[in-house]
Structures are given as C-alpha cells and as structure tokens.
Amino acid sequence: NTTMTHRLAQRLIEAGGEVISGQELADEFGISRTAVWKHIKGLEEKGYSIESVRKKGYRLVQLPDSLEPVAIQSLLKTETLGKVIEYQESCLSTQIIAHQLAQEGTPSGTVVLTEEQTAGRGRLARKWDSAHGKGIWMSVILRPDIVPHKAPQFTLVAAVAVVRAVEEVTGLKPAIKWPNDILLDGKKCTGILTELQSDADGIQAMIIGIGLNVNQSMENFDESVQGIATSLKMASGREVNRQVLVRSILFHLEQYTELYLKEGFAPLKIIWESFSVTIGKPVLARMANETLEGIAEGINDDGVLQLRTADGRIHGIYSADIEM
Ligand code: BT5
Structure with a gap:
C-alpha cells in the first residue's frame, strides 16, 4: 500500500504541476477512484500539498520538505548515484548506516539520507552538529x-561537486578550504568526511559523508559552533529546497567521479584550485604531532597540500587542520 502511495506521488511529481484526473489515475494504477482519493489523503498527511480541482482531478502544489526517496528519485538525472536510497527520519550517523550497508554488499552509488543525526561525526571523532x-x-x-x-x-x-551544486541552486559562491571544508563569508557551511573499507585486495567501499548546513538560523546551531558555522539560508537570506540540492549534488558527484575515473585527478585539480581559498595564502597546518607555518603553494597530482616553510622547504601535507 505504501508503494502505491509512492507511485502516485511519483506520478504527480512527474506531471509537473499539471492536473491529472482521478479517473486517469484510477485506470493507470488499476484501483478505484475512492482508493485514489485515500492515497491522496495519505500523501497530504505526509506533508504533500495537493489541490483537488473540482471535476478535473488532482494537482501537486508543493512537496513536503523531507528527503524521502520518492521526493529525491523522481527527478534524479543520475545513472547510478541514488538509485538505492536508505532514508531514516532520525539516526546516530549516516556514516554508521553506510558502513553497515557497504559490508552487506550494497551496490556502488547507494545513498543514505536522514533528517537528523544524534551522533553526527567529523574527523578524529569530532562532533558534527546536525539539526x-x-x-x-x-x-x-x-x-x-x-x-x-x-x-x-x-x-x-x-567538495567540487558540492560547490557546483550550491552555485547552481542558490547562486552563492562558496569557497573550498583544504581539505574538507566549504566556506561562505569565511564560515563553514559544509564538512566532508571520506572513510574506507579496504582489505588486501584494495578498496571494498568508500563512504563519502557530506554535511551541508542549509536552512539553519543561528539559534539552530549548537552554541559551540555558532561562531564558526553558517548555512545557505544565513548567507543568502532565503530558504533553500533541500531536495533540489541533493539531486544536484548527486548529479555533479557522478559526473566528476566519471571524469576522475577516465582522466585521473588532473582535470579535477584545476577545478578544485579555482574554488580554493587556501592556495597562495600563509597558513598554519596543525597535524597530529606537529604544527607547520608557511605558504600553501598548491596541491599536487595526488591532492596532497604543498606547504612552503620559511626555510624554503616544501612539505607534503596529507591531513591537517588549516588556520588562515
Ligand atoms: C568535518 O569534520 O567537517 C566532516 C563532517 C562530516 C559530516 C557528515 S554529515 C553526514 C555524514 N554522517 C556523519 O556522521 N558525518 C558525515 P572536521 O573537519 O573534523 O570538522 C569538525 C568540526 O566542525 C567540529 O569540531 C566543529 O568545530 C565544526 N562543526 C561541527 N558541526 C558543524 C556544523 N553543522 N557546521 C559547521 N561546523 C561544524
């Protein structure tokens, strides 16, 4: 029954706001008009706004503001990314779910989405605030x-895929801070966490966690990050549709992944550098057991940051926290 509701939702979304008659829907799905009406009520309870046009039929006015698979997948233009979506209203961390699914053999391109994380994480077991x-x-x-x-x-x-998507959907111009932060007005709007499952044969799965602040106001952030975090809404002054954004991120991530697998990192390096705020600047790189000060000269063909210290030496930095 829920799949019927989903199919009906999908049909209304694909109609792009046109009216479809109850009879047409009934014939198409092989159910009665009363059953159609019941499914429409069900969708309204889920937050879909549907107009019943007398004697004509139904028209989708607005989608619910949720990241449910049906809302994402209907207009998704990818080949593999997001064909399988695991959605949970609330969870500890989408990384935990993804690790589990990967171990169980889920196909490449599987996406995990949630409305809320109660134990969202960053690098080095730091917390990720996920309202x-x-x-x-x-x-x-x-x-x-x-x-x-x-x-x-x-x-x-x-990071490049997220920047492209944010530009496309909001017109904002985010900047990338090596390696995994995306900034707006100098504040962090996105963090990325890439984790691996590998064995002697190589990579079994790569789990790319993306945390993107979209519609928070300052008070929606934990006090501990209020001074350093921002959202797309805070930067643009407007609410942003998360569904459109997810589709755009998945589309660009698929495109850039294909480009990477075909031509290697070189073309992506050029795009990445064009979005970077780190390159050419004096920075402080905090690593596990030392801190280096110097000029961020660029990244090499492996994505490793090249830091030139005062003595003229170039250091390859694989992972660090950067202060500018
Ligand atoms: C990151 O770590 O920036 C990677 C964050 C990845 C989050 C995603 S959400 C989906 C998936 N599931 C997860 O559980 N994680 C991934 P790092 O560079 O270590 O930065 C962490 C630091 O960012 C924290 O110590 C805070 O200072 C700050 N921070 C925490 N929450 C934030 C937020 N919502 N916005 C901006 N900054 C935040």
Whole structure:
C-alpha cells in the first residue's frame, strides 16, 4: 500500500504541476477512484500539498520538505548515484548506516539520507552538529577501482561537486578550504568526511559523508559552533529546497567521479584550485604531532597540500587542520 502511495506521488511529481484526473489515475494504477482519493489523503498527511480541482482531478502544489526517496528519485538525472536510497527520519550517523550497508554488499552509488543525526561525526571523532530537517546529512557509498592511497582525493572531488551544486541552486559562491571544508563569508557551511573499507585486495567501499548546513538560523546551531558555522539560508537570506540540492549534488558527484575515473585527478585539480581559498595564502597546518607555518603553494597530482616553510622547504601535507 505504501508503494502505491509512492507511485502516485511519483506520478504527480512527474506531471509537473499539471492536473491529472482521478479517473486517469484510477485506470493507470488499476484501483478505484475512492482508493485514489485515500492515497491522496495519505500523501497530504505526509506533508504533500495537493489541490483537488473540482471535476478535473488532482494537482501537486508543493512537496513536503523531507528527503524521502520518492521526493529525491523522481527527478534524479543520475545513472547510478541514488538509485538505492536508505532514508531514516532520525539516526546516530549516516556514516554508521553506510558502513553497515557497504559490508552487506550494497551496490556502488547507494545513498543514505536522514533528517537528523544524534551522533553526527567529523574527523578524529569530532562532533558534527546536525539539526532536524535543516541540512543535508548524507553518506554516499562508492566502490571505485582505485588504490587506497588515492581515496583522499575523493574528498576534493566531493567538495567540487558540492560547490557546483550550491552555485547552481542558490547562486552563492562558496569557497573550498583544504581539505574538507566549504566556506561562505569565511564560515563553514559544509564538512566532508571520506572513510574506507579496504582489505588486501584494495578498496571494498568508500563512504563519502557530506554535511551541508542549509536552512539553519543561528539559534539552530549548537552554541559551540555558532561562531564558526553558517548555512545557505544565513548567507543568502532565503530558504533553500533541500531536495533540489541533493539531486544536484548527486548529479555533479557522478559526473566528476566519471571524469576522475577516465582522466585521473588532473582535470579535477584545476577545478578544485579555482574554488580554493587556501592556495597562495600563509597558513598554519596543525597535524597530529606537529604544527607547520608557511605558504600553501598548491596541491599536487595526488591532492596532497604543498606547504612552503620559511626555510624554503616544501612539505607534503596529507591531513591537517588549516588556520588562515
Ligand atoms: C568535518 O569534520 O567537517 C566532516 C563532517 C562530516 C559530516 C557528515 S554529515 C553526514 C555524514 N554522517 C556523519 O556522521 N558525518 C558525515 P572536521 O573537519 O573534523 O570538522 C569538525 C568540526 O566542525 C567540529 O569540531 C566543529 O568545530 C565544526 N562543526 C561541527 N558541526 C558543524 C556544523 N553543522 N557546521 C559547521 N561546523 C561544524
């Protein structure tokens, strides 16, 4: 019965706001007009706004503001990304779910989405603040045929995809701070966390976690990040449709992943550098056991940051927190 409701929702979404008659829907799905009406009521309870046009039929006015698979998949233009979506209203962390699914053999391109994370995480077991219904808390499972040490490049590939999507949907111009932050007005709107499942044969699965602040106001953020975080809404002054944004991120992520697998990191490096705020600037790189100060000269063909210290030496930085 829920699949029938889903199919009906999909049909209304694909009609693009045109009226479809109850009879047409009844014939198409092989159910009675009363049954159609019941499914329409069901959709309204889920937050769909549907207009009943007397003697004509039904028209979808507005989708619910949720990231349910049916809302994402109907207009999704990808080949593999998002063909399987695991959606949970609330969870500890989409990374945890994704790791589990990956272990169970879910296909490459599987996406995990949630409205809220109660234990969202960043690098080094830091917390990721994930308010209910306000952001995109998503993990994408990929199974690329690459050697494990190339995996960090996918953090950069994902960052480029997110920047492109945010530009396309909002007109904002975000900047990337190496390796995994996306900034607006100097504040963090996105963090990316790439994790691996690998064995002696290589990468079994790569899990790319994307946390994107969309419709938060300042008070929706945890006090601990209020000074450093921003959302698309705070930067643009407008609510942003999360469904459109998810589709756009998945589309660009698929395109850039294909480009990467065909031509390697070189073309992505050029795009990445054009969005970067780190390159050419004096920075402080905090690593596990040392801190280096210097000029961020660029990234090399593996995505490794090249830091030139005062003595003229170039250091390859694989992972660090950067202060500018
Ligand atoms: C990151 O770590 O930036 C990676 C964040 C990845 C989150 C996604 S959400 C979907 C998936 N499921 C998960 O559980 N995680 C992924 P890092 O560079 O370590 O930055 C973490 C730091 O960012 C924290 O210590 C805070 O200072 C700050 N922070 C936490 N929540 C934030 C938020 N919502 N917006 C901006 N900054 C935040």
